[in-house]
Amino acid sequence: MSIAHGIRAVGVLGAGQMGTGIALVSALRAKIPVLLHDRSAEQVKKGLSLVDKLLAKDVSKGRLTNEQANEAKDRISVIGPETGIKGFRDVDMVIEAVSENLSLKQSIFSSFAAELRPETILATNTSSISITKIAASAIPNGVNPASDEGKKSASRVVGLHFFNPVPVMKLVELISALQTSEETLERARAFAIASGKEVTVSKDVPGFVSNALLIPFINEGTATREDIDTTLKLGMNHPMGPLQLANSIRGTRDSKYRPSILLERMVDAQWYGRKNGKGFYEYKD
Numbered sequence: 227m228s229i230a231h232g233i234r235a236v237g238v239l240g241a242g243q244m245g246t247g248i249a250l251v252s253a254l255r256a257k258i259p260v261l262l263h264d265r266s267a268e269q270v271k272k273g274l275s276l277v278d279k280l281l282a283k284d285v286s287k288g289r290l291t292n293e294q295a296n297e298a299k300d301r302i303s304v305i306g307p308e309t310g311i312k313g314f315r316d317v318d319m320v321i322e323a324v325s326e327n328l329s330l331k332q333s334i335f336s337s338f339a340a341e342l343r344p345e346t347i348l349a350t351n352t353s354s355i356s357i358t359k360i361a362a363s364a365i366p367n368g369v370n371p372a373s374d375e376g377k378k379s380a381s382r383v384v385g386l387h388f389f390n391p392v393p394v395m396k397l398v399e400l401i402s403a404l405q406t407s408e409e410t411l412e413r414a415r416a417f418a419i420a421s422g423k424e425v426t427v428s429k430d431v432p433g434f435v436s437n438a439l440l441i442p443f444i445n446e447g448t449a450t451r452e453d454i455d456t457t458l459k460l461g462m463n464h465p466m467g468p469l470q471l472a473n474s475i476r477g478t479r480d481s482k483y484r485p486s487i488l489l490e491r492m493v494d495a496q497w498y499g500r501k502n503g504k505g506f507y508e509y510k511d
């Protein structure tokens with residue numbers, strides 16, 4: 227087992243597209259045990275069947291042997307709802323990949339601080355929420371954030387931003403909160419590299435590097451949806467047009483990246499893109 231990155235086992239919270247992808251690359255590339263937890267048993271079932279499907283595809287394409295695929299699958303265990311996040315007690319790092327909701331994330335990180343060992347690295351896969359705000363909640367109740375204990379507890383929080391689809395996309399953006407220690411950053415970096423990713427480091431600014439650069443493409447509205455997407459695909463070799471992509475992602479809430487009126491109106495109309503079938507385009511699946 228590779229433990230060069232000092233992470234001997236990882237916990238993943240959230241078995242959606244992102245969490246499942248993160249669990250898969252951790253098991254397959256970093257080759258470490260993965261504990262997967264989601265409050266929805268249905269979501270876990272879907273996640274595990276996606277893992278099976280992706281591993282089977284790699285076997286059928288000759289990239290993995292049956293044995294390698296089975297070993298990777300066997301490294302993933304599920305923590306049931308009766309145990310909850312207490313099941314992460316023995317891992318060296320947890321990666322939170324739940325929906326983009328600040329108060330949900332704050333309550334999760336506060337539970338992490340209460341339930342897990344003080345040296346466990348606490349990573350978040352957020353694409354749009356301040357890591358510093360999340361880190362501020364990773365402090366045991368009643369502890370002053372400016373005390374040595376408070377600073378130490380928050381110093382193990384880091385942003386570990388994977389891209390969708392995780393097994394395919396080669397980048398992980400690492401984000402340092404104001405409180406993050408150098409050691410946390412380096413261990414998280416080593417883990418991402420062991421998981422087969424290239425790493426860039428961003429400051430804790432709205433959108434980090436990736437979405438800060440992406441959002442202007444989505445927001446400009448200078449032509450028809452097809453012409454904007456075709457311009458970026460054929461003129462700049464983007465694999466997917468930005469408006470196609472916009473139908474699958476969530477943006478940041480910072481005023482510098484205020485959504486265009488059209489985007490606001492689409493949300494008012496409850497057209498959420500791929501999520502419910504209508505956005506810049508229509509989706510039948």
Ligand code: 3HC
Pocket residue numbers: 280283287352353388389390391392393394395436437465466471475476
């Ligand atoms: N999960 C895992 N693998 C997937 C997948 C998924 N959801 N979707 C596609 N793939 C794999 C396919 O299995 C295939 O693998 P193979 O080479 O082993 O057969 C490979 O990707 C290529 O798939 P296809 O040939 O079917 O289709 P495409 O050529 O259209 O490629 C794509 C699919 C790679 C997803 C391509 O459309 C693409 O690069 N899209 C842009 C993705 C992107 O920009 N992601 C970033 C989103 S922003 C983000 O995540 C940040 C967030 O914070 C907002």
